[in-house]
Amino acid sequence: MQQFLEEGYLFDIIYRNSVEGILVTDAKGTIVHCNPSCEQIFGYLKDEIVGQSVEILIPEDQREKHLAHRSAYISNPQSRQMGLNLELMGLTKKGGLVPLEISLSHADSRKGLIIICFIIDVSKRRALQSELEKEKAMIRQYMNVTTSLFLVINREEKIVLANNALGDLLGLSVQELKGRNWFDEFLPKAEKENMRQMFKDLFEKGVLVSDTFENEIVCHNGRKCLIEWHNTLLKNDAGQYEATLSSGIDITERRALEKARTEALLLGQENERQRIARELHDGLGQSISAINLNLNAFEPELQKFNNKVQSIYSNLKNNLNETMEEIRTISHNLTPRILEDFGLGKALENIIESLGQPDGVIFNLSLHGNLVNLDKGFALAVYRIVQELVNNALKHADPTEINIHVVRSKEELNLLVEDNGKGFLHSQQSMGLGLSNVKSRVDILKGTLHIDSNDKSGTSVSICIPL
Structure with missing residues (x-):
């Protein structure tokens, strides 16, 4: 290694293979050496610029200023970066301009002071910076408009x-x-x-x-x-x-429109329920009542007929009474007058009573807080929610027990409907019309809905609605 250093062998390897351009001048600014990278930057061969003034590589409009800077540097040489924070340009053999970063150093030689310039072509970097600035400008413009x-x-x-x-x-x-x-x-x-x-x-x-x-x-x-x-x-x-x-x-306006549309849809459903209830009561209900009156009028003559006719009459009378009761129940569910007359609590109790115990299903209803003095629309929405959830459970879950908990506090009403039947996958929650109606009503009331369901413990639907 000492031999390489003494013979300048290692220096020559570094000099020739450096990715930086290395340009050496004497104190008068005459070029005495340049490496291959320097040749590549300026487009000159070494023999073409050695012996030339360094100003040959400076754009003409900057040469006079460069001469002054060079004279000042010779009088006080030091290692530093040239033109810090300034854009330095070099002049190529073909007359083109190339942006450069230049660092200066100096050394004493047998022939006097020499200046060593380390040169980097930053044209690619500048091009990338320019593209980046354009992209930033486009992003800023987009963000502003x-x-x-x-x-x-x-x-x-x-x-x-x-x-x-x-x-x-x-x-x-x-x-x-x-x-x-x-x-x-x-x-x-x-x-x-x-x-x-x-x-x-x-x-x-x-x-x-x-x-x-x-x-x-x-x-x-x-x-x-x-x-x-x-x-x-x-x-x-x-x-x-x-x-x-x-x-x-x-999305404020969009949600308001969606809410208005949902409210209109639910209002339409309530109006349709009332219309059907009226038709059942005034139309079909009256017709069946007329039939019942005619049958009652026939009853005194019944003893004149044999047992078979009497049995047919009895079955017909029972079927007619059951039909009247079913129409009354349907009409009542469509327009729950008990909700207006006695409040939400009694209306929910009536839902359970009207269902009886279908297929051995046990209902447990727990009510806490004042459920009478509620807004009419609010109470009707909660009534429909419970009605929908109970019907959903009976229709799809095959439960043996359904629990309904309603708790009213000063600021909110909490509702929990749970069953021990067959659960369903969460991905299926949006599939049913019943749950969609429930969610729509909860959203209108600005409440929150949480559904927990699995095949082991059934389904639990918890709802919190602000008052």
Whole structure:
């Protein structure tokens, strides 16, 4: 190794194979050496530029300034990067300009001071930077004109980035939003902690892309807007999760339209029930009553006929009475007057009484709190929910026991309907019309619905509705 160093062998290998261009000049700026990488950058062969002034590689409009800089450097030589934070350009043999990064060093030789220039062609890097800036500009433009909401929140829950659409919704400029705590300032009190926990879970579980979810935010005029969000975790240069990027759309109007449509549909169902109930009572019910009166009129003459005719009459009378009772039950279920007259509690008891004990099913009804002074529409919705869930259980679950628990507190009404029958897969929950109707009614009442079902313990449906 000592021999290689003494003979300059190792230096020659480094000099020739360096990816940086190496250009050596004397104190007068005359080029005395250049390596292959330097030839490649400027397009000159070594023999073409050795002996030339270094200004041959400088654009003409910058040569005078370069001469002054070179003279200043010769008077006080030091190792440093040339043109720090400036864009330096070199001139190629073909007259083209090439962006460069240049570092300077110096050394004393037998022939005096020499200047060593280490040169890097940064044209590819500049091209990539230019493309990146264009992409950033396009993204900024998109974020400024899109109606979608964009929000970046760091691990400290502070807003790092927001777009104009979100600012307009919140009544603040993009700059005013930066640094504010998203959860403390822009979420309703009822949702703060749930959303904060969801935010923490994203980082703890490393969920790169979350499922779509909805939550309300507080807008500039104090009104609440419902936003549908999609979250993505962002990493820093060290590969650590440092923020979330949330894109969202305001679905307040869409949900209001869906609610209005659902309410209209349910109202139509109630009106249709009332119409059918009236027709049963005024039409079919009256006709059967007329038949019954005629049969009653025939009864005094019954003794004149033999036992067979008397038996037929008795069966006919019983069937007619059963039919009248069934029509009365159907009409009552369609329009539960007991709900208006005696309240929700008595109406629910009547559901159980009217069902009896079909196929040995045991019903347990537990009522707590004041269920009388409830809004008429609210009470009817809860009545229909219980009616639907009980009928669903009887129709599909084949249970031997159905439990119904209703608890009213000051702020909410909690409903639990559970059976010990055959459960179903969660993927099938959206299949049934009955459960769809239940969910629609719960959504209209701004309640929450939770279904737990399996083939071992049956089905449990819990509902919480604010008052």
